[in-house]
Amino acid sequence: MSAVFFYISAAIAIASTAMVIFNRNAVHALLYLIVSLLAVAVIFYQYGAPFAAALEVIVYAGAIMVLMIFVIMMLNQGDAAVEQEKEWLRPRGWVGPALLSAVLLAQLVLLLFSGPEETARAAHYVGPKEVGMALFSHYILAVELASMLLLAGLVGAFHLARQKSPEGSENLEKQNAG
Amino acid sequence: MPVESLPGLHAGLLLAAALFCLGLAGLLVRRNIIFMLMCVEICTNAAALAFIVAGAHWGSADGQAMFVFVITLAAAEVAIALALVLQFYRRRHTVDIDQLNGLRG
Amino acid sequence: MQETFASSVTWMAAWIPLLPLLGFLILISVPLFSRRELPESATAIVGVGSVGFAALLTMFLVFALFRNDPSAVLQVSLWQWLDVSGLQLGFDFHLDWLTMVMLLVITGVGFLIHLYSAGYMRGDDGYRRYFAYLNLFVCAMLVLVLADNLVLLYLGWEGVGLCSYLLIGFWYRDPANGAAARKAFIVTRIGDTAMAIGLFLLFSQFATLNVSGINAAAGSAAAGDFTITLAALLLLGGAVGKSAQLPLQTWLPDAMAGPTPVSALIHAATMVTAGVYLIARLHPLFAASTTAMSAVAIVGALTLLLAGCSALVQSDIKRVLAYSTISQIGYMFLALGVGAWSGAIFHLMTHAFFKALLFLSAGSVILSLHHEQNIFAMGGLRKKIPFTFLCFAIGCACLAALPLTSGFYSKDQILLRAWEFHHGVNGIWLAGLLGALVTGIYSFRLLFLVFFGREGSASAHCEDANNRVMTLPLLMLAALALMGGLMAPPLQSVFGQAAAGHPPAWVEGIAIAMPIIGLAIAWRLFLQKRRPADQPSALHRFWFGGWGFDWLYDQLLVKPFLFLAQINRNDIVDSFYKGTAYASRQLNGLLSITQNGQVRWYMATLVCGSILFLALLVAL
Numbered sequence: 026m027s028a029v030f031f032y033i034s035a036a037i038a039i040a041s042t043a044m045v046i047f048n049r050n051a052v053h054a055l056l057y058l059i060v061s062l063l064a065v066a067v068i069f070y071q072y073g074a075p076f077a078a079a080l081e082v083i084v085y086a087g088a089i090m091v092l093m094i095f096v097i098m099m100l101n102q103g104d105a106a107v108e109q110e111k112e113w114l115r116p117r118g119w120v121g122p123a124l125l126s127a128v129l130l131a132q133l134v135l136l137l138f139s140g141p142e143e144t145a146r147a148a149h150y151v152g153p154k155e156v157g158m159a160l161f162s163h164y165i166l167a168v169e170l171a172s173m174l175l176l177a178g179l180v181g182a183f184h185l186a187r188q189k190s191p192e193g194s195e196n197l198e199k200q201n202a203g
Numbered sequence: 204m205p206v207e208s209l210p211g212l213h214a215g216l217l218l219a220a221a222l223f224c225l226g227l228a229g230l231l232v233r234r235n236i237i238f239m240l241m242c243v244e245i246c247t248n249a250a251a252l253a254f255i256v257a258g259a260h261w262g263s264a265d266g267q268a269m270f271v272f273v274i275t276l277a278a279a280e281v282a283i284a285l286a287l288v289l290q291f292y293r294r295r296h297t298v299d300i301d302q303l304n305g306l307r308g
Numbered sequence: 309m310q311e312t313f314a315s316s317v318t319w320m321a322a323w324i325p326l327l328p329l330l331g332f333l334i335l336i337s338v339p340l341f342s343r344r345e346l347p348e349s350a351t352a353i354v355g356v357g358s359v360g361f362a363a364l365l366t367m368f369l370v371f372a373l374f375r376n377d378p379s380a381v382l383q384v385s386l387w388q389w390l391d392v393s394g395l396q397l398g399f400d401f402h403l404d405w406l407t408m409v410m411l412l413v414i415t416g417v418g419f420l421i422h423l424y425s426a427g428y429m430r431g432d433d434g435y436r437r438y439f440a441y442l443n444l445f446v447c448a449m450l451v452l453v454l455a456d457n458l459v460l461l462y463l464g465w466e467g468v469g470l471c472s473y474l475l476i477g478f479w480y481r482d483p484a485n486g487a488a489a490r491k492a493f494i495v496t497r498i499g500d501t502a503m504a505i506g507l508f509l510l511f512s513q514f515a516t517l518n519v520s521g522i523n524a525a526a527g528s529a530a531a532g533d534f535t536i537t538l539a540a541l542l543l544l545g546g547a548v549g550k551s552a553q554l555p556l557q558t559w560l561p562d563a564m565a566g567p568t569p570v571s572a573l574i575h576a577a578t579m580v581t582a583g584v585y586l587i588a589r590l591h592p593l594f595a596a597s598t599t600a601m602s603a604v605a606i607v608g609a610l611t612l613l614l615a616g617c618s619a620l621v622q623s624d625i626k627r628v629l630a631y632s633t634i635s636q637i638g639y640m641f642l643a644l645g646v647g648a649w650s651g652a653i654f655h656l657m658t659h660a661f662f663k664a665l666l667f668l669s670a671g672s673v674i675l676s677l678h679h680e681q682n683i684f685a686m687g688g689l690r691k692k693i694p695f696t697f698l699c700f701a702i703g704c705a706c707l708a709a710l711p712l713t714s715g716f717y718s719k720d721q722i723l724l725r726a727w728e729f730h731h732g733v734n735g736i737w738l739a740g741l742l743g744a745l746v747t748g749i750y751s752f753r754l755l756f757l758v759f760f761g762r763e764g765s766a767s768a769h770c771e772d773a774n775n776r777v778m779t780l781p782l783l784m785l786a787a788l789a790l791m792g793g794l795m796a797p798p799l800q801s802v803f804g805q806a807a808a809g810h811p812p813a814w815v816e817g818i819a820i821a822m823p824i825i826g827l828a829i830a831w832r833l834f835l836q837k838r839r840p841a842d843q844p845s846a847l848h849r850f851w852f853g854g855w856g857f858d859w860l861y862d863q864l865l866v867k868p869f870l871f872l873a874q875i876n877r878n879d880i881v882d883s884f885y886k887g888t889a890y891a892s893r894q895l896n897g898l899l900s901i902t903q904n905g906q907v908r909w910y911m912a913t914l915v916c917g918s919i920l921f922l923a924l925l926v927a928l
Contacts, residue, residue: 035218042222042245046229051237058241065222065252072215072259077267084274085248089281096285097237100292106235113234122231125915130224132922137216139926149262159264160271167268171275178279186286188293231912239907304905 031071038064049110051097055090062086073150215256222249236288236298240281247277320369321384321401324362324411325450328443331358335440348435352426355439359422359446363415366408374408379801383456390459394515400456402519406802409653410453410585413660417577418446420781424668425569427777428675438478442573445471449578453585458507458517461586465503465550468579469496475574476566485565492559499549499556506542509535519589526593533596540593540600544607547583551637553611558857560634564626568671571626576633576667577660584640584656591649591803605645609739612638614855616746620753621844621851624681625670628754631854632707633663635747639722642740648725649803650796655718658792662706662715665785669700672782673758675773680766683757687764693772697759699782704755706789708748708823714792716823719744723819727811741822748826749833756834 041061048054062085069078160168226245233239251273258266288298295302331354338346374380382403390397403411422442429438448467455461470493477489511517513535514525529536547553552560552575563575574580587594587604594600612635619631636659643652674681676693690697706715723744726737774782850856902913 031214035214038218039221039225042225045241045245046225046233046238051235054238054241058244061222061245062248065248068215068218068252069255072255074255074259074267074270077255077270080271080274081251084278085244089244089278092281092285093237093240096289099289100237100298102298106298110235110238114232118232119228121912122228125231125912125919126224126228128919129227129915129922130220132919132926133220133224134217135926136922137213137220149259151258151262151264151267155264156267156271159268163265164268164272167272171272174279175275178282182282182286184286185283186289227915231908231915234908300907303907307903307905 027071031068034064034067034071037061038068047114049107049114051102051106052094055094055097059086059090062090076151076153076156212256212260215259216253219249219253219256222246222252234299234301236291236300239300240284240288244277244281247273317369317373317382318384320365321382321403321454322386324365324369324415325447325454327358327362327365328447328450331355331443332440332447335436335443338436346436348426348430351436351439355443356419356422356426358443359415359419362446362450363419366411366415369403370408370412374405378405378798380404395511395517397457397459397517399460401454402456403454404802405797405799406585406588406653407453409657409797409799411450413581413657414446414449414453414578417660417664417785418573420784421569421573421577421664421668424572424671424778424781425567427775428569428671429567434478438475438567441471441474441478442570445475445574445579449582452582456519458510458519458522461519461589462503462507465500465546465582468574468582469493469500469550472496472563472574472579475570476563478566478570482565488559488562488565492563495556495559496549499546502542502549503546506539506546509539509542513539522590523592526590526596529596536593537597537599540590540597541603543586543590543593544600544603547586547641548607549583550586551580551583551641552634553583553607553638553641554614555857557611557615557634558854558861561627561630561854564624564630568626568667568674571630572664572667572671575630576663580633580637581640581656581660584637584644584652587641587644588649588653588803591644594644595647601645601647603645604641605736608638608641608643608645609736609743610638611635612642612743613739613746616743616750617851618854619750620746621848623684625673625683625686625754625758626667626681628683628750629663629666629670632666632747632750635743636663636707639719639740639743642726642736643722646722646726646729646736648722648729650799651718651721651725653799654796655715655722657795657797658706658714658718658789661785661792662703662713662789665699665782665789666703666707668778668782668785669696669703672696672774672778673700676770677766678769678771682766683754685764685766686758687761687767688759689763689767689770690759692767692770693774695774695779695782696772699786700759701755702786702789704751706792707751708826709744710823710827711820712793714789714795716820717793717796720816720819724811724815727815741818744819744822745826748823749830752827752830753834756830760835 038061041057041064044057045054045061048057062081066078066081066086069075069081223246226242226249229242229245230239233242251270254266254269254273256266258264258269291303292298334354335346335351369382373382382401384401384403386399386401388396389399422439425438425442429435432438445468448464448471450464452461452464452468455464473489473493476492477486479485507517510522514522516522516525526536549556560575560580564571566574594604615631615635615638619628619635622628622631636655640652640655640659643649643655673686673689673693673696676689676696677686680686702713706713709715709719723737723740726734726740730736844852853859902909
């Protein structure tokens, strides 16, 4: 019975991902992506990983995707972008990538099912407490490194996206001179 | 927590593989940088799903711990990537990735 | 006392080839020490003096050691040259009467020619270079005749070949001289290669390359041994090349491009006799194989007639003498082929005298007429340059072997032996007789056309070019040419006593008569009617071109070679390397296309790579 929920969530995830990659409007695609992420979060919960599900929703869907939406809106391309996408996405262009991805999928499936037959074990429930304990005992070094990575990302993003505004510095100089 | 009668390892990994390949196909086709970044996120998410499934299968917290790191990575990467996209857009006024071919040999 | 004498004699023998070598080294290294050119007198003193002293040493050796003892042998070991897996060679000299004859000819006639050159080459830019090369030549030739083993002989052999090349092409600014020098070198090279193969064969058969060792082994070998015949024939090939016999005789007429004293020394008296010397030195080897002996005799006889006929129709004075040299050496080969070893060497000696005399006199004529060499432009010079005429006449008489000249004695010996060897009338003897007739005709034709009759176009401007330095050698050579018949060297110890034969009187008579008949024919044809035919007949042209050998070799060897070289113009071997570079560049171009800077393209290749990798995993 509960397997049905899994299949439904899986179907939603796949369908919305497909909608992401076929879409012409960036914002629509992002929204579909958020749906996909939410479906995956549900699957996480079904696999007995509520903490991961929560993180998925809060950080991935909530923060990262929102960040992307902000940037798209900052670019402010509008309908011209949609037209451009229509032009770029011709059906003929899909043949190669579809082929490659299909072959890769086939290989992965083959690999998955070529191992020795596993007895279907039940999924275990792993709670947040366990995850916390693992993170801060076994993986403490990685956590520190991750935080440094985030710092680097922060500083880097700030610097890389900076816009040198000529008006601002001129005004400052005028102010200082005067 | 309805965990006893879930399909198990294979189904989850299969889903992860399918999502990854979908993301890959999108990555190869789309020319807009923003869309490519989205497809990268799809791939990353599929990998994170695989981690969680494996962690659940073996009943250890390692899977979820890895998931945390994956998310951290994804966040940092998206931040920097979008900053770069902004710079690129300011200079070239286009988001076509085929214009970014200065490193040809 | 005895020991010091012996050691001093050894020392003297070693200095004989060393003196000309020192002369060469001194002359060639002059530019290292001074910017200015040496004065001609200094060069002449060094160049002529070195050979002169060598001649003195030789004569002293003859008087001290050999005069009273016909079987004397002097062995001089200088140093160990090679000691390599079974082959041991020393720098050893072997002196017996055969060597002494050759040494006397080389140093004696060589000295006279050097002296003559000091006057002849006066004013030439390359005066010093000339004497340096000439000295080097004398040194190499001396090493050749002194050598105790065949490898040292080969060293001298190659040395004289080199010097011949250098001296033929002496006036190198004219490309024709360079071509003649190259022709000489290449043709003799063919002979040298045959000789080298012969040496290899001899070594593999007898495990030694010492002359005495080979002679002893050949003497005791079974009759009809194939290896001996083969080795002898190969050595004959080498001799044929160096001595300009059939079929390698084409280089000698062209070698007349060099200065006339060079033609006298190298291409008349010494280098071209090296082949004769080789066969004489290895006579047991040749005597052991009747095939080889017949081959030698036939080669000699054919060359004799062929060259004689060609000499009949030449118009350049030096070319007549060149063909005459080829013909006379044919006589020597004929002698060797019938076992007249002493006769061949005796003829070698007398030939050196009168041929050098002829060449040097011709040089005087050429200089007197300001470098005119066409005999049909000469004539009536008998009154204008009487001394030269006298010398030339003596030379021609000896060449034709008129009675009582030295040429007569040596040629007579050969013809008698040819008669005896085959017991009666035979082809070789007839060839010799016919050759004597032809020799008589062409030698007196030359004399009459140049010195008698009406004056030619160049004769009007004749100025006697002789000076004291040139007249002295001519005088001495004339004396030697006349008296040489009395100086038969005692070679019985080297060659064994020849059986005394008693041919019938008419054989002797006909041998004496031939040259006189030749003189008479030449008198009739060339003294009384001397215009050359306006339209030379086909036979005339054929003989003029040396019986078509040049044309034959051109068709057979030169043209195919040029054709192949033309095909291989873009070097085939090179194209292998160029092809590698080309393929490399093409591959680079191909691979550069994959670096197009497109991110999606890179991603696609990434996916392909991972597919391949996973395929490997699936397969395994």
